[in-house]
Amino acid sequence: MTTIVSPSGTAALFADLAVRVETDAPLAAHTWFGIGGRADVLVHPMDDASLATLLRRCHQGGIPVRVLGSGANLLVSDEGVDGVVVKLDEPAFREVKANAVGSLEALRAGAGADLAKLVNDCARRGLDGLSPMAGIPASVGGAIRMNAGGRFGSIGDAVHAVALLEPDGSLKVFPAGEIRFGYRETSLPAGVVLWASFALREEDPLKVRERVKEIFSHKKSTQPLAEHSAGCVFRNPRKVGAEGAASNAGHGDTTGERESAGRLIDLAGLKGRSIGGARVSDRHGNFVTVAPGTRTADVEALIRLIRERVRETSGIELDTEVVIWRRGEA
Ligand SMILES: Cc1cc2nc3c(=O)[nH]c(=O)nc-3n(C[C@H](O)[C@H](O)[C@H](O)COP(=O)(O)OP(=O)(O)OC[C@H]3O[C@@H](n4cnc5c(N)ncnc54)[C@H](O)[C@@H]3O)c2cc1C
Structure with a gap:
């Protein structure tokens, strides 16, 4: 109501x-x-x-x-x-506490903490487990809600527990074993993620930093990170016949059970296509970038056009990964 x-x-x-x-x-x-x-x-x-x-x-x-x-x-x-x-x-929501559960490798981060900063802090402390998150812009809460990740792993792989306030304000703490982390989704109920704790491995700080750098360089070489976007607009669709396959392929690894939405968009001849200030990136077909002053209506029109063209060319229905907020739809 x-x-x-x-x-x-x-x-x-x-x-x-x-x-x-x-x-x-x-x-x-x-x-x-x-x-x-x-x-x-x-x-x-x-x-x-x-x-x-x-x-x-x-x-x-x-x-x-x-x-x-x-x-x-x-x-x-x-x-x-x-x-x-x-x-x-x-x-209060951006606090990061090391050893919060009495173990050297545990780290608890508030939902408002910046993930990129956390990844770098961990590297400095010689703690590995969050390196696959290098180059993914997010708050800890948003990354947990989306199970952010990519070909190198997802945030769910490192989670120890998540605290969430349910819509009626009651607090629940979920141990990792009670959460299913899927491809860009989790089984967590509706509510506000308050904090997450992570189980990390001790490692030579230089090695962790090197890994973070490598993963970041890979992202930089394949994605238009300097432009205004929301990352991948569409979820990578399941390959035909992969419906029954295990689903914590949370990584969206396109060599496994999912196809690359970016490749389908490329095959539909849409790279570089624009509506108003919204444009399908030349570098990565699944990124829509916007020029300053672009109307959201133009981005939405481009999203509709991409879905239509991909449906025509490959028969595949793309679902959006980007979350769209509209008046009256919460
Ligand atoms: C350049 C670029 C590259 C990207 N690359 C990747 C990538 O490689 N892999 C990937 O997975 N994503 C990628 N993304 C998308 C984005 O980084 C992730 O989806 C990230 O998890 C979003 O986190 P956020 O804090 O910005 O969430 P928001 O965008 O603010 O919100 C996303 C959703 O999470 C919900 N949410 C946010 N905070 C909370 C909370 N505390 N409790 C409950 N719900 C919450 C929101 O209500 C919304 O539904 C990229 C984005 C950009 C711009």
């Missing part, structure tokens, strides 16, 4: 909480595409308790809540979004 509450009415719901509230807040600068509309209400909680209360009140009031990570897999509609957008960018 969605209750219609004015943005100022919604903001007033949190007046007694330790949160920073912005109304009619532009979201473009919070996303890697750098485009899109505004949030009716953008809330930055200061601590877990305020976040839990906020979630509970929204749940009781039928107010939709969306969580914004680093916006690297997000396309916000030109009309913006209703309800409440929560951003975990205050220090």
Whole structure:
């Protein structure tokens, strides 16, 4: 049930909480595409308790809540979004604690922590396990929700436990064994990831740094990392006959059970195709890049065109990997 509450009415719901509230807040600068509309209400909680209360009140009031990570897999509609957008960018949510569960190799990171920084910190400390995340822009929470990764591995491979606040504000901690990490998805229920702990291996810091550098160089040579995008727009589709295959091929390894969506887009002759300021990257067919000032409607039109052409040329239906936020659809 969605209750219609004015943005100022919604903001007033949190007046007694330790949160920073912005109304009619532009979201473009919070996303890697750098485009899109505004949030009716953008809330930055200061601590877990305020976040839990906020979630509970929204749940009781039928107010939709969306969580914004680093916006690297997000396309916000030109009309913006209703309800409440929560951003975990205050220090309490960005904390990283080593040895948090009493073991030298364990490390616990708040959902708002920057993944790239975490990867580099681990390399400096001589801890390996998160190196496959090199070059993937994300917050820890967003990376967990998406099971971010690639040909070198996925974040789920290193997870020890995940803490999540459910929509009614209650806290659940899931040991890794209770979570299924699939290809760009997890079995975690709806809610806000609060933190994740990782089981890492001690390793020579120079070796870890070398591995991070190699993986980053590989990404840089194959993806347009300097341009505005949200990474791969489409999920790599399953190869025909691979339906029954094991599904923690979380890596999206296209030599295994999945085809490369980028290759299908290339075969459809779409590399370089543009609508308005949105363009299929020449470097990687599955990346749509945007020029400053591009309308989200143009990106969405290009996404539709790609799906149609790939359907015509290969008979395959592409599903989007990028998360699209539209008013009224939370
Ligand atoms: C240049 C570039 C390269 C990329 N390369 C890769 C790659 O190699 N592999 C890959 O997997 N991805 C890649 N991506 C996509 C992106 O990095 C990942 O999907 C990443 O996990 C997004 O994290 P985020 O924090 O930015 O999440 P957002 O984009 O902010 O959000 C994504 C989803 O996660 C949810 N979410 C965010 N935080 C939380 C939280 N705390 N609790 C619950 N839900 C949350 C959001 O509500 C949304 O549904 C790339 C993106 C770019 C721009």
